[in-house]
Amino acid sequence: MDTGPSSCPDLTIVLLGHTGVGKSASGNTILGRPGFVSKRSFKSVTTQISTQSGPVLGKQISVIDTPGIIGSTREIQTLCKDLLKFPGPRLFLVVIKADRFTDDHERALDAALRAIGDCELSNCYLLFTGGDDLDKTSLDEYVNEDPGSCLKKLVDKFEGRYHLFNNKNGTQEQVRELLEKSGHLRNSDLGRERRERRERRVVLLGLPGSGKSSSGSTILGSEWFESVAGFNAGTTETASKSARVEGFWVQVVDTPGFTGQVLAPRKLFEEIMKAVVEASPGPHAFLIVVRFDRISEADIKLFKMLPKLFTGEASKYMMVLFTHGDALRGRSMDGLIRSNQHVSALVSRCGGRFCVFDNTKKGNRVQVRDLLDKIDQMVEANGGEHYTSDVFKEAHGLGDQIAMRWRQIGEWFRRKLRNLDRRRDGYTPLNQPDTTELYKMD
The missing domain is CATH 3.40.50.300 (P-loop containing nucleotide triphosphate hydrolases)
Structure with missing residues (x-):
């Protein structure tokens, strides 16, 4: 994997989380094409760190997909530390499924946050997948349904930095919203993209x-x-x-x-x-x-x-x-x-x-x-x-x-x-x- 300055992407996005939460599918949604293998399976489909790049909304974006963090913690910690050595914008996406949050998922999230480190927490977003399963319930309603839940405490730790993907039949508008929300897509970028x-x-x-x-x-x-x-x-x-x-x-x-x-x-x-x-x-x-x-x-x-x-x-x-x-x-x-x-x-x-x-x-x-x-x-x-x-x-x-x-x-x-x-x-x-x-x- 090349994470050096020769790559020079406008933005590097890293997908982290438990096995089966939709990391690879989210990477494909961001890229607008099937760059990563994504399918239902009883075992982890992604077994090693992989990178795909391409133009997204007028920007050259590099997306890094990772295996389930439990069992690959040391490898992913090394990846995150290596990324910090190089200049350039980056966005860490900790991925969880909107319809399932178990003890294993909570442990995976804690491991992901430790790998990223406190200094990069401001560049980290919680990405919910399974937007098609929420039906007419908004993400805010889902998150705040039980104020005392572990999920609500986790969301509070991200200080409102969370987003929802529908990887099944959603449009790329959800990608635009994520990049705008995280400060990686400005009005000038939008103006250029509209002209092009x-x-x-x-x-x-x-x-x-x-x-x-x-x-x-x-x-x-x-x-x-x-x-x-x-x-x-x-x-x-x-x-x-x-x-x-x-x-x-x-x-x-x-x-x-x-x-x-x-x-x-x-x-x-x-x-x-x-x-x-x-x-x-x-x-x-x-x-x-x-x-x-x-x-x-x-x-x-x-x-x-x-x-x-x-x-x-x-x-x-x-x-x-x-x-x-x-x-x-x-x-x-x-x-x-x-x-x-x-x-x-x-x-x-x-x-x-x-x-x-x-x-x-x-x-x-x-x-x-x-x-x-x-x-x-x-x-x-x-x-x-x-x-x-x-x-x-x-x-x-x-x-x-x-x-x-x-x-x-x-x-x-x-x-x-x-x-x-x-x-x-x-x-x-x-x-x-x-x-x-x-x-x-x-």
């Missing part, structure tokens, strides 16, 4: 129940968008969330489902236009979300309506995102697309671009990387540009934008809407067949 970061702005379109909100959460790596199952499911207002994902700063804009049963048609169209404004200066991709295992008449009408809503070169920025990939069961998505003329026509209209998501596995980042790679290829094919409609170049307010867009869509849409707007808030009971009037074409 690659941005991707994505708008989700589709029917209620197609999996838009779940897909948005999968992309961002956490439950950012509320997804509700049921007959009345559906997002009713445009929502936008952002996070750092796979080296990109990704903004996802979720839109209401295309149906007159949840929103009045005019309100629905207003929300869709708002989504384009929300993704200002313009989206890099429109993802048409389709549940592949259940293509309905409403889906087919949606496929036909999209060219009316987005004229010009919008199709160059469109991609189909098929959901419920868990139902594929080894079948070929290409074959399924060819077997349905309407789906095949939609994919062809999108330049043959499609991706498949299994939203039951939000921790599967391979599917997210595949999507971002395809969006990257699409952006490159579009000359690095995002979608920009002339409608939005000259409009100063949302009302003007909507009015101009209405004129573009034409008489067919206005005539249908006049009929539907006579009803209460655009809603008609499910047993009336003309609720799909919005989708009918002349």
Whole structure:
């Protein structure tokens, strides 16, 4: 292991703690890649000190992973003493699991603090893992649940220097918060990183129940968008969330489902236009979300309506995102697309671009990387540009934008809407067949 000045990282992070608390997984979370071997096991997976380095949030960071400290105390004490001989910022992370604190864990923490030494305690943070197991309980609530517990006394020793990681499906935003909190990421660093970061702005379109909100959460790596199952499911207002994902700063804009049963048609169209404004200066991709295992008449009408809503070169920025990939069961998505003329026509209209998501596995980042790679290829094919409609170049307010867009869509849409707007808030009971009037074409 090289800890000498020739390495010259901007920051060295050392992970310490008991076996099985998530040290290696935390190192991978910090690096944003699988640099260390991390898996469930009855015995220690990490058997020796190892180092991985890489760019993190605009900094070159070196992460040192260590074996369980009980049984390796002398080796780890030597490591800590060697680190003190060289200049440069360092951060010691004493790792414990949020859902388990036994006598062995307490002894391991005491050994870690002795190895670090009192003079380095200010550079030491308590890192809780298992953030996915806390559910809706905050870390502060968990720590302060029992004021007389050994855990609370330990936290008090760190004088508030503690943080929580979700190594299962959390985003790199938790790494940013740790570095900011510990003083290793300043505003000037953030400004540089923002100038250098690659941005991707994505708008989700589709029917209620197609999996838009779940897909948005999968992309961002956490439950950012509320997804509700049921007959009345559906997002009713445009929502936008952002996070750092796979080296990109990704903004996802979720839109209401295309149906007159949840929103009045005019309100629905207003929300869709708002989504384009929300993704200002313009989206890099429109993802048409389709549940592949259940293509309905409403889906087919949606496929036909999209060219009316987005004229010009919008199709160059469109991609189909098929959901419920868990139902594929080894079948070929290409074959399924060819077997349905309407789906095949939609994919062809999108330049043959499609991706498949299994939203039951939000921790599967391979599917997210595949999507971002395809969006990257699409952006490159579009000359690095995002979608920009002339409608939005000259409009100063949302009302003007909507009015101009209405004129573009034409008489067919206005005539249908006049009929539907006579009803209460655009809603008609499910047993009336003309609720799909919005989708009918002349």
